[in-house]
Structure formats: structure tokens, C-alpha cells
Amino acid sequence: MIALDHVTKRYGNTAALDDVSLTLGDVGVTALLGPNGAGKSTLFSVVGRLVQADAGTVTIDGRDVAETPSSDLARTLAVLRQDNHIAARLTVHDLVEFGRFPHSKGRLTVEDRDHIERALDYLDLEPLRDRFLDELSGGQRQRAFVAMILAQDTRYVLLDEPLNNLDLRHMTEIMRLIRQLADEWGKTVIVVLHDINFAARYADRIVALRDGRVVADADVSGFMRPDVLADIYDSPVEVHQIDGKPVALYYE
Amino acid sequence: MLIDVVEAPAPPRRRLTWSSPAVRIGMLGAVVVALAATYLFTDIPGSFTFALRVRSLTIAAMAVVAVAVGVSTVVFHTITGNRILTPSIMGFDAFYMLISTVIVFVAGGVTFLRTDPLTLWVVQVLVMVAFSTLLFTWLFGGKRRSLHLMLLVGIVLGTFFRSLTEWMQRMLDPLDFQILTDTAFASLTRPDPTLLAATAVIVAGGCAAIVPLVRTLDVLSLGESAAVGLGVNHRRVVMALFIIVSVMVAASTALVGPILFFGLIVANLAYSYAGTFRHRWALPAAALLGAVFLLAGQLILEQVFSFGASLSIVIEFAGGLFFLVLVLRKGAR
Numbered sequence: 038m039i040a041l042d043h044v045t046k047r048y049g050n051t052a053a054l055d056d057v058s059l060t061l062g063d064v065g066v067t068a069l070l071g072p073n074g075a076g077k078s079t080l081f082s083v084v085g086r087l088v089q090a091d092a093g094t095v096t097i098d099g100r101d102v103a104e105t106p107s108s109d110l111a112r113t114l115a116v117l118r119q120d121n122h123i124a125a126r127l128t129v130h131d132l133v134e135f136g137r138f139p140h141s142k143g144r145l146t147v148e149d150r151d152h153i154e155r156a157l158d159y160l161d162l163e164p165l166r167d168r169f170l171d172e173l174s175g176g177q178r179q180r181a182f183v184a185m186i187l188a189q190d191t192r193y194v195l196l197d198e199p200l201n202n203l204d205l206r207h208m209t210e211i212m213r214l215i216r217q218l219a220d221e222w223g224k225t226v227i228v229v230l231h232d233i234n235f236a237a238r239y240a241d242r243i244v245a246l247r248d249g250r251v252v253a254d255a256d257v258s259g260f261m262r263p264d265v266l267a268d269i270y271d272s273p274v275e276v277h278q279i280d281g282k283p284v285a286l287y288y289e
Numbered sequence: 290m291l292i293d294v295v296e297a298p299a300p301p302r303r304r305l306t307w308s309s310p311a312v313r314i315g316m317l318g319a320v321v322v323a324l325a326a327t328y329l330f331t332d333i334p335g336s337f338t339f340a341l342r343v344r345s346l347t348i349a350a351m352a353v354v355a356v357a358v359g360v361s362t363v364v365f366h367t368i369t370g371n372r373i374l375t376p377s378i379m380g381f382d383a384f385y386m387l388i389s390t391v392i393v394f395v396a397g398g399v400t401f402l403r404t405d406p407l408t409l410w411v412v413q414v415l416v417m418v419a420f421s422t423l424l425f426t427w428l429f430g431g432k433r434r435s436l437h438l439m440l441l442v443g444i445v446l447g448t449f450f451r452s453l454t455e456w457m458q459r460m461l462d463p464l465d466f467q468i469l470t471d472t473a474f475a476s477l478t479r480p481d482p483t484l485l486a487a488t489a490v491i492v493a494g495g496c497a498a499i500v501p502l503v504r505t506l507d508v509l510s511l512g513e514s515a516a517v518g519l520g521v522n523h524r525r526v527v528m529a530l531f532i533i534v535s536v537m538v539a540a541s542t543a544l545v546g547p548i549l550f551f552g553l554i555v556a557n558l559a560y561s562y563a564g565t566f567r568h569r570w571a572l573p574a575a576a577l578l579g580a581v582f583l584l585a586g587q588l589i590l591e592q593v594f595s596f597g598a599s600l601s602i603v604i605e606f607a608g609g610l611f612f613l614v615l616v617l618r619k620g621a622r
Contacts, residue, residue, distance in 0.1 A: 087517050111520025118514045124370050125510040125566035135508060139520040143504030189519070 038062050039084055039114075039193060039227070044093035046079055046249075053079035054090070055249035061227050062193055065219030068240035069229045072270060075246040077229045078119065081197050085116040097193065111139035115191040117182055119198045123170065129181045130166040133157055136188030156187040160214070176207035183214060187222070194218060196228040200235065208232075212239045233274075233285045237261050245269045261285060310563050310570040317562070317577040324584040331592075343479065349489070350480040351587070354548055355555075355579030357492045357541035360499065361534040362552030363559065363568065363575045367510050368527045368534075369436055372560070375552040376538050378443045379421040382547035383450040388413050389472050394457045398465035406481050410543045414491075417539035418532075425531050474599040477545050477583065488544045495537040499572070502530065506568040550601050554608040555579045561615060582608055 039061040046054040053076045061067055069077050082088045084095055086102050095102040097114055115136075133156055137149040145153075157163055160180045170178060179199060186194055196215065200208045216239050218224045230236045236243050236257075243260040245253040253265050260266075261283035266274035275286045325348050333340045365376045377383075392409075393401045424446070428439035458466060499506075505526055508516050517523050542548055559575035560566070586604040590596060594603070 085514075085518060087514055106520075107517065107522050108520035111518065116514075116518045118518075121512075121515070123511055123515075124372065127566060131566070135511060135515075135519060138504070138508055143507065 038096075038098060040096045041080070041084070042094045042096070044080075044083060044090045044095060046076075046083055046088065046090050052249045054083065056093070057246075057249070057251060058093075059244065059251055059254070061244070062225040064241035065224075065226065066215060066240045067225075067227045067242045067244060068236035069227060069244050069246065070231070070233065070236055070269070071246035071252075076249040077246055078197055079249075080246070081116060081118070081195055081229065085114065085118075085195060086110065087116075108139055111189070111191075113191050114193045114195065115186045115189040116195040117186050117197060117199060119201060121178075121182055127170050128167050129162050129170065129173070129184075130157070132170060132181050133162070133184045133188050136185040136190075139189060152188045152190055156184040159187065160184045175202050176204070176210065179203060179207070179211060180214075183211070187218070192225060194224050194226045196226065198229050198231065200230065200232070208235065215239060233261075233266065233287070237283055237285070257283065308564065310565050310567075310574075313562060313564070314570060314573055314577065317574065317581065321577055321580045321584065324581060324588070328584055328588055331588075346480055346482060346485065347478050347587070348584075350477045350485055350545060351583040352580060353485065353489045353492050354477065354541045354545055355583055356496065356576040357488075357537040358548060358552045359555050359559065359575030359577075359579035360496060360572050361538050362549075362556040363571055364499065364506065364530055364534050366556055367506050367568070368530050370510075370512060371436070372557060373553070374440070375549050375556075376421075376534055377547075377549035377552070378440055378447070379424055379535065380443055380447045380450060381417055381421065381535075381538050381542050382549055383447040383454070384417050384420055385413060385542050385547055386473060387450045387454050388416055390454045390457045390469060393465050393469050394461060398461075398468035401465075402468060407483055407487070410484050410487065413543040414536070414539045417542065418535050421535040421539070422532060425535075426528070429527075429531075472546055474546060474601060477587065477600065480544060484544050488540045491540040492537050495533045498533050499530070502526065503568045503572065506530075507566065510566055510568075547601075551579070551582055551604045551608055554605075554612050555582060557612065558608075558615065 041057050041059045041061075044054050044057045045052060053074075055076075057076075057080070069080070071077055079088070083090050084097070084102065086107060089103065097105075097110065100109075102110065130153070133153050134145065134149075136156065137145060137152060141149050157166055160183060162177075162181060162184055165173065165177060165181075170181065173181065183196075183199070186196075199211050199215070203211065212235055215226050215228055219226050219241075228240070230240075237260070240257065242256055243253070244251060245260070245265075247269055252269055253260060255265070261276050263274055263276050266276070266285060266287075270287070272287065276283050277286060278284075328348065329341060329344050362375050365374060366372045389401070392404070424439065424443060428435060428442055458469065461469065505521055508519050508521050509523075509526070511519070513523050538549065555578045556575050559571050559578050562578065563570040563574040565571065582604050583600075586600050586607065589607070590598060590600055590603050
């Protein structure tokens with residue numbers, strides 16, 4: 038379990054996280070929604086020990102993030118961030134190899150190689166393994182980063198807007214993959230999304246943030262209601278049932 | 290499919306071809322040895338043993354400086370995530386000149402020349418390390434963690450030091466000014482053996498401290514957030530690396546004078562020559578390329594220009610051209 042207990046993080050005078058208490062990781066896929074500036078990325082940064090909370094504690098499986106050695110946490114929790122610019126020129130294989138760093142500190146064992154091969158294989162990256170990252174399309178790059186996370190072999194996987202800059206086909210591809218990570222690999226995935234309908238289709242639980250606070254936390258049927266959605270986004274949202282699945286229409 | 294253990298292929302057996310970094314580094318090592326031998330044995334006037342002794346000291350100084358500048362520039366690139374910087378942005382060269390100028394200005398050129406070189410060296414190293422560490426902890430290691438702010442402050446302070454130096458130099462009497470000008474150009478010939486030994490120990494110590502961190506350096510090149518995600522204690526490691534870099538650079542600058550100019554060329558050539566981002570190869574490549582540049586530069590200086598130029602001019606001109614060719618060729622591909 039990832040537990041946030043009265044966590045506050047301020048940038049200047051604005052609170053990116055305002056006294057948030059939240060437990061994540063009870064179900065396979067949890068989607069984190071909310072308007073821009075709601076504090077989603079900050080929440081990931083605090084959990085991923087990239088920034089320190091001003092107040093409150095974050096624990097992962099009962100261990101305080103601020104006090105547990107970073108290398109131990111890296112074997113429990115993997116974070117894929119939005120901005121993955123890398124100055125060095127790496128191949129896909131090099132990148133995936135880095136996923137094993139928390140386990141082997143760079144000296145690859147047979148087991149490490151096995152993890153790397155499985156991750157490459159699972160994401161169909163075998164033909165691209167020697168290509169440089171800057172020679173890949175957006176979707177291929179994203180797959181390579183997911184493969185690295187997979188090789189890291191952690192219980193918890195945090196993905197910050199993995200659908201950014203992807204086209205329709207690659208968006209569904211990544212979402213299906215996230216579902217498989219939970220169902221087949223037994224991982225607990227927490228993913229920041231912008232599209233309500235992707236969240237409704239693929240997540241088990243949806244948490245919405247706004248102005249640094251949790252404003253909704255429910256399963257899909259409890260979340261996909263016009264009143265709940267209108268409250269979060271400050272604009273009217275209709276919800277229709279199509280083939281028995283709720284679909285939000287927010288184009289009006 | 291998931292339960293199957295995919296048979297991991299044995300790590301591919303690297304054949305010894307030009308594409309293997311080990312071969313490339315080996316070739317570079319051979320070039321360095323050949324250049325060193327050329328430098329040692331050409332045009333020996335008078336006593337053979339005397340010339341050999343003096344020249345081996347110069348070669349030792351070049352080796353120490355090449356390692357210090359090459360290694361520290363590559364490490365600095367990695368921790369700042371930027372490949373167009375050199376540690377001189379922290380004001381090492383400017384500070385070095387300021388310290389010398391202040392001493393000449395206050396105590397006079399004769400006192401400057403009479404000062405025990407070891408004392409001068411120690412003072413310069415300490416002041417440079419203290420200053421750069423302060424700048425770094427304040428703007429990069431502290432709460433702000435802003436690279437751009439650090440660079441900006443570094444550039445502004447560097448300019449300030451240079452203006453201050455210039456202002457003081459204008460008020461010096463011509464003889465003092467002459468003495469000072471000699472220190473403004475890096476000179477690798479006839480180093481003081483005691484200082485050379487002290488610098489060598491420091492640089493060797495710095496390298497020994499970096500060796501266990503080469504794999505962590507690879508991870509750092511992914512950027513801060515990825516490195517933290519992979520369990521690197523970013524703040525502590527970067528701080529440690531920075532202190533190592535600044536001690537190495539300060540020691541070699543205090544030994545031979547402002548020398549960081551060719552770090553940028555050497556490091557960037559090393560990346561493309563080694564053909565891999567891995568520090569295991571990039572670091573030795575940078576050190577060896579540094580040695581090639583210094584040796585070749587000194588040879589050209591002596592044979593072609595008969596000491597009519599300075600080493601920095603020779604290296605920057607030749608290295609700069611070489612670098613441009615490389616960049617243009619890459620762009621055309």
C-alpha cells in the first residue's frame with residue numbers, strides 16, 4: 038500500500054498538495070484524474086521521493102519514503118515521468134538494461150538478462166533493440182520506457198501521463214498494456230490520465246484531484262456521474278451508457 | 290508466455306573490431322605512447338640524460354593535466370546534464386588569475402616570484418575549491434537546485450573577477466605586469482617536481498574515488514528524475530562528484546595555469562570517438578584524447594612555431610577546427 042498521511046506541498050504560496058490523506062494500491066489499476074495544476078504530478082513526485090513534502094508522511098508498504106534508502110525503494114516502486122528527455126544517446130536495449138540497476142547496480146547477472154529479454158519480448162521491442170531512442174517514434178519510445186519499468190520488476194508502477202503525444206492507436210495500445218501489467222504481471226499500477234473515458238474503460242478505481250485536494254474517489258460506476266464530473270471540471274459533462282459502459286461527453 | 294522463462298541469450302561475444310570501444314581506446318593509448326616517444330627523443334641538444342629528465346617531467350605534467358581536465362569535464366557534463374559546459378563556468382580560471390593578480394598587486398612581483406611555490410599552490414587550490422563548492426552548494430545542491438541560476442551566477446561572477454583582475458593589472462608597474470602575464474598562459478614545460486607530485490596524488494585520488502561510481506554515472510546521464518527512480522541518492526552523489534571534480538581541476542589549474550579551455554573539445558570528441566555513453570569508456574577516452582592534444586600541441590608549438598605561440602592557441606585552433614569538422618559531418622549525415 039502507498040499511504041499518504043496529511044501530505045502538504047507548497048510552491049511559493051500555492052499549495053500543490055493541500056493536506057492530502059489517501060491510500061493507493063489496493064486494486065490493479067488506479068487512475069488519477071484532475072484538471073491541470075491539480076497536483077497530480079506533485080503527488081507522484083512526493084511518492085517517488087523527487088521532492089520532499091512540507092508536512093505529512095508518505096509510506097510504501099509501511100516504510101517511510103523519507104527514511105528508507107532510495108535503492109530499497111527502487112526495488113518496490115517504479116516511476117515513469119512525463120518528460121523523459123535523455124541527453125546521452127542510448128539504444129532501446131541500453132535503456133531497458135537500466136531498469137535492472139536497482140537490483141544489480143549495473144553488473145548484470147543471468148537473472149537480470151532474463152528480465153531484460155522478457156521485457157523486450159513482451160513489448161515487441163526485439164526488432165528495435167539496437168535502435169537509438171532518438172530514432173524511434175513517440176509510441177515506440179513510450180514502449181521502450183515501459184519496458185524499462187517492467188525490467189525494474191517492482192510491485193508498484195507509477196505512470197505520469199503515459200498517453201501524452203500519442204495517437205489513438207498507441208493510446209489504446211498503452212492502456213491495454215497497463216491493464217495487462219495489472220492482470221497478468223500482478224502489478225499495482227497508478228496512472229495519471231487526462232481522458233475520462235480511458236480511465237473509465239481501463240481503471241478499477243478513479244481518484245480525482247483538484248486544487249491539491251482529493252475531490253472524488255470511487256469505482257468507475259460511482260465516478261462516472263454527471264454531477265461528480267461537473268464538480269471536478271467546473272463544466273457540464275453528460276454521461277451516456279454505450280454498450281453498457283459509461284461514456285462521458287464533454288464537447289458541448 | 291509469461292511463466293515461461295525466456296532463455297536469455299549469452300552476452301554476445303564482442304569481436305575485436307573497430308566498433309568495439311576497447312579496441313578504440315587501445316589505439317588511442319598507442320597514439321599517446323607514440324607521441325610521447327616522439328616528444329622525448331626528437332632534437333636532443335646537449336646532454337641526453339638531462340633532456341630526458343626535463344622532458345619526462347613535462348610529459349608527466351601533461352598526463353596529470355590531461356586526466357584531470359578530461360575526466361572532470363566528462364563528469365561535469367553528466368552531473369549538469371549539459372554537454373556544452375566546462376567546469377570553468379564555476380570560475381576556476383578567472384579565480385586563478387585573480388588570486389595571482391591580487392598577490393602581485395598587494396605584495397609586488399618580486400615577492401610573488403619569491404613566494405614558496407608550494408604555499409602558493411596550496412592557497413590557490415584551497416581558495417578555488419572553497420569558492421566553487423560554495424557556489425555549487427548554494428545554487429545547485431541546496432533548496433533551489435537550479436542549474437541555470439548556477440550558470441548565470443557563475444558567468445556573472447567570472448566576468449566580475451576578470452574585470453577586477455584587469456583593473457588591477459592596469460595599475461601595475463610594467464615589470465610586475467610582465468611577471469603576471471607569464472602566469473596567464475598555461476605552461477606545461479618545466480613543472481615544479483614537488484607540485485607535480487602533489488597534483489598527481491590529488492588527481493589519482495580523484496580518479497580512484499570516481500572508479501566505483503562509473504555505473505552510477507551512467508544512470509545519472511538519464512537525468513535526475515530517472516536516476517532517483519532507479520534508486521540513486523542524487524543529491525549526495527552529485528555533491529560528492531562535484532567536490533572531486535573541483536579538487537582535481539583546482540589542483541591542475543594551480544599547477545600549470547588556466548587549462549580548462551580544451552576540456553570541451555576533448556570531452557565531446559571522446560563521446561563520439563568512444564561511440565558509447567558508458568563512462569567506463571568515455572572517461573579514459575577523454576583522458577587519452579587530452580594527452581594527445583597536449584602532446585601534439587606542444588610538438589607543433591616547438592617544431593612548427595618554435596615557441597612563437599602559446600599552447601592554448603595551438604590546441605584551440607587545431608582542436609576547434611577538428612571539432613567543427615566533426616559536428617558538420619554529423620549534421621550532414
